[in-house]
Amino acid sequence: MGVIFSLARRKDKKAEAAAKVEQQKIEQLCEMFPMLDKDTLTTVLDANEGDLDKTMEMFMPINPATKEEHQKRPASRAGAEADDLQSPRSRPAVSTVHVEELITWASSSDADMQYQAARSLADLAMTQDQRVCILQAGAVRHLVALLSAPTVEVQLCALIAVANLALEDQGQAQLHQEGAIAPVVLLTSSSDKSMQCHAARALANLAFCYEANEVGIVEAGGLVPLLRLVETSDVATQQEAVAALANLARNPSNQRKIVKCGALIPLSAALRSRDPELLRQGARCLANISLNKENKHQLIDSKIGTVLITALANENTDIQRLVAMALANLAAYEPLQLQLVSDGVLEPLNRLLTSGNEDVELQAARCLASLSQHEENKPKIARHVGISNFIQLARNRSADHQICAATCLANLSTVRGISASWG
Secondary structure (H helix, E strand, C coil), X not given: CHHHHHHHHHHXXXXXXXXXXXXXXXXXXXXXXXXXXXXXXXXXXXXXXXXXXXXXXXXXXXXXXXXXXXXXXXXXXXXHHHHCCXXXXXXXXCCCCCHHHHHHHXXXXXXXXXXXXXXXXXXXXXXXXXXXHHHHCCCHXXXXXXXXXXXXXXXXXXXXXXXXXXXXXXXXHHHHHCCCHHHHHHHCCXXXXXXXXXXXXXXXXXXXXCHHHHHHHHHCCCHHHHHHHHCCCCHHXXXXXHHHHHHHCCCHHHHHHHHHCCCHHHHHXXXXXXXHHHHHHHHHHHHHHCCCHHXXXXXXXXXXXXXXXXXXCCCCHHHHHHHHHHHHHHCCCHHHHHHHHHCCCHHHHHHHHCCCCHHHHHHHHHHHHHHCCCCCHHHHHHHHCCHHHHHHHHHHCCHHHHHHHHHHHHHHCXXXXXXXXXX
């Protein structure tokens, strides 16, 4: 009898160990594939006889296009901007002087020569080949010094040159090394509107995919003045300020700091703008900061999902893509899944899902895949979106689309009568 009990205990221990391993696999799958509900993952794992690798392969890549959005800002000329400022002297444009001579002028103590140098370097830096030439000639150090020049017109031209040079990777590195960030941040608080606009543009370009600058701008106190510029009355300045915040929000640490500085209120206003570029940059910024789980509670409390749903009506496909991306990121948070559906997100998402634009369709599918995790949403999605749309997406689009569509179908399979209609 003792032998029988001993064998039974061994069997019980083996069963407990097996159940623990199975639970660990499910937990790992839930963490890797948040768009799928636990029951679906358990069913697929059982169908694969507990083979974790095989199950993972079936759903990879399950969360496409969630990387941070970033963008360079266009180059700008200095001539017209600087000529708008009052000046006692005539200043003909310089186009034939070599960069080396312009550097000599920039290091002069004469304000007029400084102006000519900064203006000419800014205009030359409109093109990539000239930017490379300027960087190789060592002009950055002198331009950074001119950011603190006594005259506003010299500062402005130097600032425009810096913003243009920051379009190059080498330019970002040199400007960082020469200490450009602090004076540029300082110029965002200038009383001159052109200075504010170009300072924001310079920060946007400095922060483009360059981690040291992303960190440095925030450490230099750049967030608060940028948020002030988002609330200014000048639309061009607003565009550049939000673009700078969006590029800074590529950094996970910055994503949290931007929200803690109170960015959601001005961003919500930007998303209501009739200006397409401001709306686009606002959606891009929100798509980035919504990736950070630490922002979850502020995002929920802000009710910004309602603003995004309204923005989906915009006919610009890039705006649609970015707004849908932001909504897809928000839909990863369980408390928002039911709220977004209640706020009316399904109808515009269904329209985007069949828009014919693959990038827009992908983001709409991502959002629906997350929303379909919630039990109360499943019959609503089946009714308002329709199973056939997901089937068509799975048959006719890329692997990323197919994964999102398959995720939706898998999540909706628990709704009575759905699996029988797949065909």
